[in-house]
Amino acid sequence: MAKVLNRRTFKAGDLIFSEGDDGTNAYVVQSGRVRIEKEKPGSQAILLGHVETGGIFGEMSLIDNSRRMATAKAEDATVLISIPKEVVKQKLAKADPIVRMLILMMIRMIRTVAEHGGLGKNIVEEFARAAEDESPAAPRKAAGRQG
16 A cells, blocks of 8 residues: 555645546645635635645545545645545445445535535534544433533
8 A cells, every 4th residue: 555655745825636627636634734615706715624634635526536626725834645546446446335325425415515605614624523523433422411
């Protein structure tokens, strides 16, 4: 696996990929911070969120074979681990068909929400928080209790 994963370094403000590009790699943030934004005709780009150390981005276009739905830029000096499309496809092919279907449905939902201006919050951060809240290792809050 070490032969297929490459490390790439970006300065603050560097473009990682643009909305509409073909997806060839997913990225894991080893250090730094990445800004994800969506172009809106006739207005400023809408911030969808940030991806911090340990986060992954750029995977959706590799899974559903669509073009990039947003632009990614290094917000700080950033080091990324690049994961080629072939590696993602190999891993996905080994997954249960129901899991693959659920992943595709979630990607379609995210794309639809992003196309309609998001949820009024940083959508990337909200989905990441929801995924962490629902992970099997995450402690569950008792019903009716505030935490």
